[in-house]
Amino acid sequence: MSGITADDAMAEAPQERQGDSYLTAETGLASWLLTTDHKRVALLYAAALTAFFFIGGAAAVLIRLELFTPASDLVSAEGYNRLFTLHGLVMVWFFLVPAIPNTLGNFLLPLMIGARDLAFPRLNLFSWYLFMGAGLLLLAALLLGGVDTGWTFYTPFSTGYAHSNVLLAALAVVLVGFSSVATGVNMLATVHLLRAPGMGWFRLPLLVWSIYGTALVMVLATPVLAAALLLVVAERAFGLPIFDPRQGGDPLLFQHLFWFYSHPAVYIMILPAFGVVSEIVPCFARRRIFGYTFMVYAILMIALLGFLVWGHHMFVSGQSLYASLVFSFLSFVIAVPSAIKVFNWSFTLYRGQISFQAPMLYALGFIGLFTLGGLTGLVLASVPVNRHVTDTYYVVAHFHFIMVGGAVTALYGGLHFWWPKITGRMPPDGWARFAAVLMFFGFSFTFFPMFVMGFLGMPRRYASYPPEFQVWHVLASAGAVLLAAAYLLPMGYLAWSLVRGRRAGDDPWNATGLEWRTASPPPRDNFRVPPIVEEAAYLYHPRHEGPRHEEQEPHRDQGGGT
């Protein structure tokens, strides 16, 4: 393998730094719980998200265990409803939505644009407390017996019929939405007003752009979800008729409001993943990103078009066929910018000097899984096929390919890529590569069979099923064992690396972003000398030449102007 290794980087950057890192600048529990340092808040979020990932993951394990046999033997049908609702609520709002923006994004955004902190550091901490408050509400709802509406809270079931803690769960989601809005406002203001001198809009790394797009969607979509859920609360708790068809209300109105948020929410989950992959791929291909400007416009296009396709969740709801056709068409259109991104990552690899270190393996896995998830999205976007596979495992497989195969894989990739920056220690590369490969195969074994059984007619959200589907369910459950191992393994060796891992240099991967121009881990104020930017992002090789293949290219850091 001709690629660079962390050892080379180590030799170049001997680590003798004066002054404290952000981790040691202050000590004590209060210095963490009252911190306004965006890097520490990122770690607070990471801790909370890890806990929720375990809770949501435990529910997934129970679901896969139940589905191992056709009969509903482990849990009752009622208990099964509560299990998948728990899994959905926790994973969507308490893990996937904040996963990358609030951990990696929180940590990296100021570093990548050369700022000392986010625009509103106290608001950042406040949003974490909101998140924790919402999390406690949700846990209360679960401990008091759970929720059985599914994560979608469809009326009139949620308002009139469900005998479970719908109110607590809905309020938890409203509250976590406010935390999302606070984060979005903060990140938008940061990108607009705190860029370092010379850091023009089209010099921003793509992770910054994708978080910018995500923040826009968060700020504009989340309040509509809050409105929809507040109306559910009004109807359920106070008996105020809003959606109730017996009083002339329209339950579909809820679906429109809900999906007006929840389709864009998919982009809240996947756009940051695009950003992470756009950082990793050029670094390990030693190539400039192909088509930077198009990548930026693709992000903005996705953020915009994401607001115009919600009706594809309602093809069988009885909405007008003409509306369905328009939503179908727009859903095809939104595949174009996503495809542009996939093609541009592929072109970045073309003639690159690729090295298959762990972050790169994750990124490549992401590209494969996301592409499959995206293509099956097109299948679902076509109205006649959608009729056939609506509410089947085909849909389950599709969105798990995007949100788990895509977003979670990218999260793990980003975690490995920036681990040295966050902690100052290298992840053990052998183990990390093994985990990356295991994650790809574990994921594929778990979710690919769902396409097949979904197409054959296996409906979602049932605890029992006809025996002819068992072979696919057994495959999926067996794959889930591998997948769980692949998710747990990094938690083990990353924790190990905190103590025993090799110390990382400032720039262990020879990457270009501003975040690599400061110590690992960075000091409290991020940069000892405020950076000045005179170059575009991703200067891995001179502009009009590809990288030479024999020796490693000298590259220029983005902040090389100082």
Place this chain on the structure above:
Amino acid sequence: MSGDVAAALREPWDSLRRQREAAEFGVWIFLGSEALLFAGLLLAFAVNRTLHPAGFAASGRETDIVFGTVNTLVLLTSSLAMAVGSEAARAGLRRLALRALATVLLLGLTFLVLKGFEWAKDLREQLWPGAGFRLAEPGARLFFGLYWTMTALHALHLAGGLAVVGWLSWQGWRGTRPLGSPAFQVAALYWHLVDVVWILLYPLLYLGGRA
């Protein structure tokens, strides 16, 4: 004033001008978000109004137009006072700023008290769309479902605004927050949004069916 500027300056900003720009930018984004929150409710209102025009017109005649109109005037005046207060704070006119903010608090409280009386009257007149609801027209229950939800959510926002303005006035009065702090302009922008929401609610809830 330079001590004042230093006291108002916060991390991670190097200049108060930039910090103020960020605070106002941030609050505009937040107001956009709030606008979409109410837009969701207004959409629900619009849909049901289209489905049940007669019931909505009949219900619009039942709300109390006197309370509604007086409250509209109270809120508009409070917005004027808020604008004066925020500009006076920016100009460093301490006495005027504090008086204007006190007026805002007074008018805001007046709005809530009047709203409380109005709600009590609505309840007496059996306009709560539960058991014993007075109107029979189809859609009237939906109108009042939305009436209670929207006025309650608006009142909550107003109460939040009162808390913020009260807190800032107290800090300004005690001298713990310099008048140069961008927080005064931020609070003013939020107050105006609460006002604008009411200006949308007023014709929908009080004037419909009365033309």
